[in-house]
Amino acid sequence: MSDLTNLTITEALDSLKKKEITSVELTEAHIQAMEQNRHLNAYIVETPELALDQARASDARRSGGDVGVIEGIPMGMKDLYCTAGVQTTAASKILEGFKPEYESTVSKNMLDEGMVMLGKLNLDEFAMGSSNETSGFGGVQNPWKRKGDDTVLVPGGSSGGSSAAVAARIAMGATGTDTGGSIRQPAAFTGICGIKPTYGRCSRWGIVAFASSLDQAGPMARTVEDCAVMLQAMAGYDAKDSTSVNCEVPDYRSLLTGDIRGMKVGIPKEYRIDGISDEISKLWDDGIAWLKDAGAEIVDISLPHTKYALPAYYIIAPAEASSNLARYDGVRYGLRVAPEGGNLIDMYEATRAAGFGDEVKRRIMIGTYVLSAGFYDAYYNKARKLRKLIWQDFDNAYKDVNVILTPTAPSAAFGVGEKSDDQIAMYLNDVFTVTTNLAGLPGMSIPAGLDANGLPLGLQLIGRPFDEGTVMNVAKVMEKAANFTAMPEMAQKKAA
Amino acid sequence: MAELIKGETGAWEVVLGLEIHCQVTSNAKLFSGAATEFGAAPNSQVSFVDAAMPGMLPVINEYCVEQAVRTGLGLNAKINLTSVFERKNYFYADLPQGYQISQQEIPVVGEGEIEIDLADGSTKMIGIERLHLEQDAGKSLHDQHPSKSFVDLNRSGTALMEIVSKPDMRSSEEVVAYVNKIRAIVRYLGTCDGNMDEGSMRADVNVSVRKPGDELGTRCEIKNMNSVRFIQQAIEYEARRQIEIIENGGKVDQETRLFDTSTGETRTMRSKEDAHDYRYFPDPDLLPLVLDQKWVDNINDNLPELPDAKKHRFIGDFGMSHYDASVLVADKPRAEYFEQVVEGRNPKLAVTWVTTELMGALNKADKDISESPVSAKQLGGLVSLIEDDTISGRIAKDVFAEMFETGKDADTIVEKKGLKQVTDTGAIEAIVDEVLKENPDMVEQYKSGKDKLFGFFVGQVMKKSQGKANPAMVNQLLKSKLS
DSSP: OOOGGGSOHHHHHHHHHTTSSOHHHHHHHHHHHHHHTGGGOOEEEEOHHHHHHHHHHHHHHHHTTOOOTTTTOEEEEETTBOBTTBOOOTTOGGGTTOOOSSOOHHHHHHHHTTOEEEEEEOOSGGGOOSSSTTOTTOOOOOSOOOTTOOOOBOOOSSSHHHHHHHHTTSOSEEEEEESSSTTHHHHHHHTOEEEEOOTTSSOOTTBOOSSTTTOEEEEEESSHHHHHHHHHHHOOOOTTSTTOOOOOOOOHHHHOOOOOTTOEEEEEGGGSOTTOOHHHHHHHHHHHHHHHHTTOEEEEEOOTTGGGHHHHHHHHHHHHHHHHGGGOSSSSSSOOOOOTTOOHHHHHHHHHHHHSOHHHHHHHHHHHHHTSTTTTIIIIIHHHHHHHHHHHHHHHHTTTOSEEEEESOSSSOOBTTSSTTOHHHHHGGGTTTHHHHHHTOOEEEEEEEEOTTSOEEEEEEEESTTOHHHHHHHHHHHHHHHTOOOOOHHHHHHHO | OOOOEEETTEEEEEEEEEEEEEEOOOSBOSSSOOBOOTTOOTTSSOOTTTTTOTTOOOOOOHHHHHHHHHHHHHTTOOBOSEEOOEEEEOOOTTOTTSEEEEOOSSOSBOOEEEEEEOTTSOEEEEEEEEEEEEEOOOEEEOSSSSSOOEEEOTTTTOEEEEEEEOSOBOSHHHHHHHHHHHHHHHHHHTSOOOOTTTTSEEEEEEEEEEOTTSOOOOOEEEEEEOOHHHHHHHHHHHHHHHHHHHHTTOOOOOEEEEEETTTTEEEEEEESTTOOOOOOEEOTTSOOEEOOHHHHHHHHHTOOOOHHHHHHHHHHHHOOOHHHHHHHHTSHHHHHHHHHHHTTSOHHHHHIIIIIIIHHHHHHHTOOGGGOSSOHHHHHHHHHHHHTTSSOHHHHHHHHHHHHHHOOOHHHHHHHHTOOOBOOHHHHHHHHHHHHHHOHHHHHHHHTTOGGGHHHHHHHHHHHTTTOBOHHHHHHHHHHHHO
């Protein structure tokens, strides 16, 4: 039998069904892998005992004929999801030690469908970052290395623990959240798949909020089909989230027909930005060719307001964050620093100064500034107007096309510390991904090739609202054409 | 009617506007399912949402929206079919989210107007600017521990309606009448219990002064008033303070002030420079609140009769004075009591017995109409006995006193004490004859022109009949016998 940690979710489900393996065996293999790869710092909290309990219960259910969509599959949970009785920190010191008494809707849905939870995955603090370097619990290492170069690379962010864990085979799949690209960019940096569903498709209830109008939960896994299986378990209407949409969740796997003949794929000219590397450009052309070969029609489109997406995003997201993070004040839970003889304001200041990292503080300040009297119209209101225009761009485009193809990120994974001094360069990581968050659309990244250094690169598919099915079907076609079989060297050694 | 204040430099006009916060009558909070009962143990009615735990989200309580719309309709106001919840951001220990969910740009209820009743019997229309829904904060307790403050989140997230008036009031009397009318309206509607002492109705008062005809002056806001009497005192103090400043060559600073109940003075709470920048923005956790016109119409069709409509009906149907009508309708239970008494009876008698006798007795006993020992049905019984001449008005007062004392029916008391009025001509004639026979001298004097003695004869007859003789019949018989 092949290494259990190298199975895809669908392969493992198949083996479990055929009684070739048990969930306990699968879980034990992953717990062992998790222990062997602690240097990656992918998990903030490991929950091996809980996982084994869940695996045993899953095996019992299976023998009783009660089988969920992801029955018995060991996965990691981004530490932004509140998990009952298990520390939830959002990778912030301000929440260290916080154990929620409630389970987020999405993780509850997954547990109900048979998930085994291995632990809580590292991320950028409060999901603010593109490299996982802002975590209050240390950065995460990308399991990939440049050819012949031992530089430690970032796994992308904010779902960097998730992307690293899935790529390093220490989770079969992982949840992510995506506010400006936080599922897709780390997926691209680690050679895995990840989909940000339509805003409203997955409940936000119980997920620590970063920017409420942009945040969306989604799956990260090694194949398109695995993402489809996971999304099936995660999605659904939730009356506890007023922005959740009551719209039927289709059987995603059945939509992966591989037949995209006659489908129209839009190529937005505005995404050919200055400074885009030849490698990325070429990869994009490859993607276009694969889809053409599969019978799709390629349509040149224009999304004229694309260049305003990044600035609009970096106004709206911090504005919402500055308000969402006001609750971390040391009064009710989490960190409290109360200076001797100080008053309430002193306690707020000391607690928040000690509990939040620099990037979080920076965004709270930006957000507070853009919402302030006298600046509100110039920044926040203007950004809202731009957001509407960006949405209209897509709405117009979707009159002609079914799906849009773009690169996921402007570069491959970079080295730790290489961009952390240059905020603008860091924020530019999101240039291809933020538009879909602003428009609320589904977007998926799949690994499409390697750069000259042997690092994975991703392509992005953007779909119509609630049409994740088409996005994943087209992604499946590209996955087949790209035939991406590369693995991080460390994972190869293990597999051998 | 504008009531001007005399200053050193002439007459001043006071301009007043109110923001009244009404706690919405509802079993659950505005955005969480937690209960809202008054007086529960601290922090026993707090959900994860109210405590702003990470990842918690608000979900609008439809019933609270219905209550706000009902109130808006009761204020004759425009209902906005689309309104938006926004976040008002500020830090305080009893504000767990670090923001209050409120409505800023587009409130659920727009402009309206109500009629207020003044002591001289006149009325005045007061404009309503808006009504919006918002969450209440929790409560900080600073007197429980020498060095710590405690926080009780029971009230956190409770639904409030903030009713904002236009600056249409010109005297503390008008403000009091306005507060009373708003309270009457929400109580009639059942949308707020109007209890100021429990904090379910609180008012912020905006005060400015100007010379009649001038532009509006700079206003000060007096926060968190929870008694009509204090509101009146605060306005009077604040208006004088502002006049004095201006007359001494100074300038009124726009600021938020507090009323000190022990000194009867207002003092600075927050100057304009220290005013919060609340950074309002649409709450991304909530979609715009969209109402269906049919749903609103249905609420409108099922509104109860409101105080002003009832007042005008009382005046029209029962010919009562504006003053009596406004007193009766000011309190819903009182109006209902009256309507039960007047049903099928003489309106004039019913008005007198409710407004003068009953309310006089209740006032003396310091009781509310809901605690009246005499029920509306019982008082109606007494009025009926007067109306059908079973007892005289004079006897009725004694009967009422006993009813108030014992809670017994008028019938029972009249029966048991034999207080029935004598209307048998023969019996009265016998007494009249007896009296005339016993007082021949007086009869002589009367006949020789001393008309005043007539009253003496009436008194004697009434005395002999123990007050039960029908006064009209006594008069008539005496007149004919003495002529």
